Amino acid sequence: MNNHAPVVPIRAAEFKVACSNCNLRELCLPVGFSERELDRLDSLVATRRTVHRGESLFRTGDSFESLYAVRTGFFKTRVSSEDGRDQVTGFQMAGELLGLDGIGSDHHTCDAVALEDSQVCVIPYGQLEYLSREFTDLQRQFHKIMSREIVRDHGVMLLLGSMRAEERLAAFLLNLTNRLQARGFSPSSLVLRMTREEIGTYLGLKLETVSRCFSKFQEDGILQVKQRQIQVLDPAALQKLVNGSAC
Amino acid sequence: MNNHAPVVPIRAAEFKVACSNCNLRELCLPVGFSERELDRLDSLVATRRTVHRGESLFRTGDSFESLYAVRTGFFKTRVSSEDGRDQVTGFQMAGELLGLDGIGSDHHTCDAVALEDSQVCVIPYGQLEYLSREFTDLQRQFHKIMSREIVRDHGVMLLLGSMRAEERLAAFLLNLTNRLQARGFSPSSLVLRMTREEIGTYLGLKLETVSRCFSKFQEDGILQVKQRQIQVLDPAALQKLVNGSAC
DNA sequence: CGCGAGCTTGATGCCGATCAATGCATGTGG
DNA sequence: CCACATGCATTGATCGGCATCAAGCTCGCG
Numbered sequence: 001m002n003n004h005a006p007v008v009p010i011r012a013a014e015f016k017v018a019c020s021n022c023n024l025r026e027l028c029l030p031v032g033f034s035e036r037e038l039d040r041l042d043s044l045v046a047t048r049r050t051v052h053r054g055e056s057l058f059r060t061g062d063s064f065e066s067l068y069a070v071r072t073g074f075f076k077t078r079v080s081s082e083d084g085r086d087q088v089t090g091f092q093m094a095g096e097l098l099g100l101d102g103i104g105s106d107h108h109t110c111d112a113v114a115l116e117d118s119q120v121c122v123i124p125y126g127q128l129e130y131l132s133r134e135f136t137d138l139q140r141q142f143h144k145i146m147s148r149e150i151v152r153d154h155g156v157m158l159l160l161g162s163m164r165a166e167e168r169l170a171a172f173l174l175n176l177t178n179r180l181q182a183r184g185f186s187p188s189s190l191v192l193r194m195t196r197e198e199i200g201t202y203l204g205l206k207l208e209t210v211s212r213c214f215s216k217f218q219e220d221g222i223l224q225v226k227q228r229q230i231q232v233l234d235p236a237a238l239q240k241l242v243n244g245s246a247c
Numbered sequence: 248m249n250n251h252a253p254v255v256p257i258r259a260a261e262f263k264v265a266c267s268n269c270n271l272r273e274l275c276l277p278v279g280f281s282e283r284e285l286d287r288l289d290s291l292v293a294t295r296r297t298v299h300r301g302e303s304l305f306r307t308g309d310s311f312e313s314l315y316a317v318r319t320g321f322f323k324t325r326v327s328s329e330d331g332r333d334q335v336t337g338f339q340m341a342g343e344l345l346g347l348d349g350i351g352s353d354h355h356t357c358d359a360v361a362l363e364d365s366q367v368c369v370i371p372y373g374q375l376e377y378l379s380r381e382f383t384d385l386q387r388q389f390h391k392i393m394s395r396e397i398v399r400d401h402g403v404m405l406l407l408g409s410m411r412a413e414e415r416l417a418a419f420l421l422n423l424t425n426r427l428q429a430r431g432f433s434p435s436s437l438v439l440r441m442t443r444e445e446i447g448t449y450l451g452l453k454l455e456t457v458s459r460c461f462s463k464f465q466e467d468g469i470l471q472v473k474q475r476q477i478q479v480l481d482p483a484a485l486q487k488l489v490n491g492s493a494c
Numbered sequence: 495c496g497c498g499a500g501c502t503t504g505a506t507g508c509c510g511a512t513c514a515a516t517g518c519a520t521g522t523g524g
Numbered sequence: 525c526c527a528c529a530t531g532c533a534t535t536g537a538t539c540g541g542c543a544t545c546a547a548g549c550t551c552g553c554g
Contacts (some may be wrong), residue, residue, distance in 0.1 A: 079401045082490045087405040101401065103394035110401060129387065133380045140376065146393040147350035153400035154326045154348065154357060158334040160407035161451035165510065196533065204408035209510055211534055227519080227533070243329045412542070442500065453543055458502055474501075474551080 017121070018042040027095030027183065028069050029123070029141060037137060044131055044138075045069075045121045057098060057112040057120060064102030066124045070094050073118020074193040077101075078201075079110045088202035090152070091115075091176075091194065094183060097145055115193040160204045163242075168203040169213045170241035173223075177232060187235070192228040264368070265289040274342030274430065275316050276370070276388060284384060291378055291385075292316075292368045304345060304359040304367060311349030313371045317341050320365020321440040324348075325448075326357045335449035337399070338362075338423075338441065341430060344392055362440040407451045410489075415450040416460045417488035420470075424479060434482070439475040 019030050020038035030041050048071065051057050057068055057075065070092050077098065080086040089110060092098055102108040103125065132139035159168050181187040192199070196207040196214075203210070217223040222238060224231035232238065266277045267285035277288050295318065298304050304315060304322065317339050324345065327333040336357060339345055349355040350372065379386035406415050428434040439446070443461075444454040464470040469485060471478035479485065 079405050081405055081409070085405070085409040087401070087408045089401045089404055100394055101398050104391045104398055105395075109398045129383070129390075133383070133386065136376070136380070139380065143376075143393075144351045146390075146397070147347055148352075149397055150393070150400065151348050151351055151356045153397060153404065154334070154336045157336055157400065157403055157407060158326050158328055158332070160404060161334045161448070162328070162332040195531090201408070206511055207533080208512080208535085212510090215534070443502095444500085454501080455503085455544085456542060459542095462502070 017045055017048055019045060019121075022071070022121075024069075024071065024095045029097065029138075029145065031141060033137060033141075037135075040135060041131070041138065044123055044127055046124050046127070047122045049120050049122055051075075051114040051118045051120065053114055053116050053118075055114055057114065058102075058108045059111045060108055062102075062108045064099065064106050064108055064125065066122050067097055067099040067128065068112075068120040068122060070096050070098065071119045071121055073120075074115045075112050075118060076115055076194060076198060076202075077110045077112050086201060087204075088198055089156075091202070093179060097149075100146055100149055115198075165203075165205055165209050166213050166216065167241050168205065169199070169210060169217070170238040172199065172203055173230070173232065174235070174238050174242060177235070188232045190230050190232075192230060264292055264295055266292060266368075269318070269368075271316075271318065271342045275368075276344065276385075276392070278388060280384060280388075284382075287382060288378070288385065291370055291374055293371050293374070294369045296367050296369055298322075298361040298365045298367065300361055300363050300365075302361055304361065305349070305355045306358045307355055309349075309355045311346065311353050311355055311372065313346065313369050314375065315345040315359075315367040315369060317343050317345065318366045318368055320367075321362045322359050322365060323362055323441060323445060323449075324357045324359050333448060334451075335445055336403075338449070340426060344396075347393055347396055362445075412450075412452055412456050413460050413463065414488050415452065416446070416457060416464070417485040419446065419450060420477070420479065421482070421485050421489060424482070435479045437477050437479075439477060 019025055019028070019033075019041045020035065022028065025031075025033070025038065029044075030038055033041060046066075049057075049068070051073070060080065072094060075092040075098060077089045077092065078086050079089055092112075098112050098120065099108065101110050128138075128142065132142055159171055163171065177187045177190060180190055194202075196210045199205075200207045200210045205213075214223065214225045218225045220237070222232075222234045224233060266272055266275070266280075266288045267282065269275065272278075272280070272285065276291075277285055280288060293313075296304075296315070298320070307327065319341060322339040322345060324336045324339065325333050326336055339359075345359050345367065346355065348357050375385075375389065379389055406418055410418065424434045424437060427437055442454070443457045446452075447454045447457045450457070461470065461472045465472045467484070469479075469481045471480060
């Protein structure tokens with residue numbers, strides 16, 4: 001692997017740390033960037049970091065320095081109330097950004113925990129600020145990502161505020177399969193990276209309820225469930241549940 | 248009122264449309280800016296717009312052009328599912344920003360409805376992008392505002408996912424009084440701008456449940472409730488409910 | 495003054511929480 | 525290789541909080 005990286009020799013040594021060379025570039029921050037633009041973006045990602053299953057990438061209260069793009073693996077983010085209740089606020093897979101919560105107060109306001117051995121690209125926030133002043137497309141793309149996170153959160157609020165258990169689980173599964181499909185995986189076969197309890201804590205349900213819903217979906221021929229191995233037999237039925245057209 | 252505005256004569260004619268002259272500048276986008284910085288910011292706000300009670304500032308699907316800073320009045324934002332259920336995603340008062348949801352897709356993804364006659368400052372998004380490239384503090388401030396919106400949303404998820412009815416209403420009231428207090432109003436006396444149903448649709452409850460909780464709080468001596476006129480008699484009790492220390 | 499929107503209050507029922515037992519897969523040490 | 529421990533999942537029985545349905549009530553306004 002010879003060095004055809006541009007000017008910066010130090011980075012040339014860590015050849016692999018480069019968006020221009022990343023197979024996630026169609027999913028991650030640099031969506032839609034040209035080769036030339038990608039080269040300019042490469043100074044954005046300083047290093048990679050490995051996070052083992054069960055470990056935290058960051059925790060509530062940690063000082064905020066960087067954003068993180070998931071390269072491989074799977075994370076959950078979680079907020080906690082003072083009396084110990086917690087809420088999973090999202091699950092993040094390859095190409096998705098972690099740490100946006102920290103910008104507002106210079107400290108992280110949630111925990112990001114790896115659900116399997118994972119690797120992230122470290123994006124120093126100062127660097128992103130600097131580059132996005134020079135580089136309009138990056139600025140715009142970054143704003144879009146933040147905005148979409150807000151829109152996603154609104155969708156979760158709708159789910160938590162107005163859907164019943166089965167509808168919530170159906171929406172969750174459809175969301176997962178869509179994102180997996182965008183990454184080239186089968187939309188009908190998936191392996192859950194999280195426990196029933198983590199799903200429940202995301203959907204505002206208890207783990208027993210999640211389990212019962214899985215069983216119900218299996219009875220109804222919508223899913224085949226073997227522990228964390230899920231086959232989606234009838235995606236249309238899931239969609240129907242989400243849209244509530246059964247009512 | 249003589250014209251000491253800089254270069255642009257058209258804007259000089261609308262003298263009042265200027266952050267440097269706005270009494271919300273300690274609450275709104277330009278928090279912490281110097282006089283000189285405020286002058287540079289003034290080209291950001293193009294016009295004002297009046298929205299009467301019950302009217303929409305924007306609706307789901309509208310093409311996204313601008314952000315809006317609430318100058319006077321009160322708004323709710325609302326998302327809807329296909330089958331007609333809706334979720335109020337927030338209530339916005341003076342100094343708060345509306346429209347961030349639209350950046351991600353160039354279209355708004357929620358409705359913003361005025362709960363009383365209101366006035367907003369129109370911030371063309373292209374202008375904001377442009378200025379925040381030149382103007383580091385604006386860039387940083389804008390990013391902070393988006394990030395805080397994400398953090399706020401996570402708090403609402405925690406509320407919707409894990410709190411019981413009384414806890415939700417207590418959290419809601421504390422949030423309202425805190426924001427009103429930051430605007431110079433009494434923290435113990437407030438007039439709700441929204442109906443019980445709107446509160447319920449925000450908190451994931453039915454209006455009857457909201458009403459019952461108000462009555463309960465009144466019985467317990469925590470509040471005095473006269474329709475939309477609320478006196479907070481025991482803020483500590485509300486705080487206790489939110490932290491769940493009763494359990 | 496009377497209408498209607500919004501609010502309160504009561505009676506009942508259901509969904510999901512809770513409590514509890516069992517099952518199943520994985521891993522570890524004897 | 526088996527015995528046992530451990531973490532996670534399933535399933536059942538019961539309970540409780542909130543939704544639902546249904547009356548009245550209040551207050552502002554034409």
